[in-house]
Amino acid sequence: MECNGKVYLVGAGPGAADLLTLRAARLIASADIVLHDALVGADVLALAVRAEVVDVGKRCGLASTSQSFIGRRLVEAAHRHRTVVRLKGGDPMLFGRAQEEIDALIDAGIEFEIVPGVTAAFAAAAEIRSPLTVRGLGRSVTFLTARVAKGEGPSQWWRAAVAADTVAIYMAGRQLADLAEELIDAGIPAARPVALVSNASLSSVQWQRLTLGALLDPRMSGGEAPTLLLIGEALAWRNPANEGSKRVLISGAPEPVSGPQRRLVA
Ligand SMILES: C[S@@+](CC[C@H](N)C(=O)[O-])C[C@H]1O[C@@H](n2cnc3c(N)ncnc32)[C@H](O)[C@@H]1O
Structure with missing residues (x-):
């Protein structure tokens, strides 16, 4: 035809x-x-x-x-x-x-x-106003997923996470505790800053800054919403420009524990 x-x-x-x-x-x-x-x-x-x-x-x-x-x-x-x-x-x-x-x-x-289109990691970084690369803190970024296709065999996905300064983990929302455990076992410090961002770019956006170790809490979940996990020293809360987001992003949300965020804990 x-x-x-x-x-x-x-x-x-x-x-x-x-x-x-x-x-x-x-x-x-x-x-x-x-x-x-x-x-x-x-x-x-x-x-x-x-x-x-x-x-x-x-x-x-x-x-x-x-x-x-x-x-x-x-x-x-x-x-x-x-x-x-x-x-x-x-x-x-x-x-x-x-x-x-x-x-x-x-x-x-x-x-x-x-x-091409704007990938979720860039939208997530924009939401939380944290660059993925910061002079002296992060000069490499890895896009990663821990999910493996059927029949793909065992994956050592965490190797790429260990090698990069900043890691963007896609499809992370429903397996946070498992991911955190594997990354900590692989040698990433539990104190490494992370940010969880769901529904980036939408009015339903939610985000939270934590440490990798805090993700071991089994209550932590992005639920059904598309959720991205950003990991790296570049994500540390030290950018004064981020203060603006406190007003913009958390109206109506409970008072954050440390720094502006929208809570994702169930
Ligand atoms: C199958 S992957 C597709 C990724 C897509 N091709 C991209 O470049 O963003 C779907 C995953 O992308 C992430 N994602 C997509 N949209 C998102 C959003 N608005 N906010 C946060 N994460 C998102 C989530 O991790 C979700 O599980």
């Missing part, structure tokens, strides 16, 4: 629609069909004014559409439509299983293009 369609793997950013790139917004507005992840919000989807909008629900850990099914849907969509947008949370090239989709498109001979 002849195929005139082109597929765009588009980064939807961390949630706020106005953090989309201009290119992403234009493509969404002109798309014939948009296939999106579960984390892509209604404000972003509202830009798809003329498209058929399909939830292909990739949400880590929760029931999600199989990757091969998504690949087939993309190929099928490219045969039926001229502009196919595959909207993926954050940046499509980071923990987004983009390779499987790219493989499916290449195998089917379909033209495609990647449109």
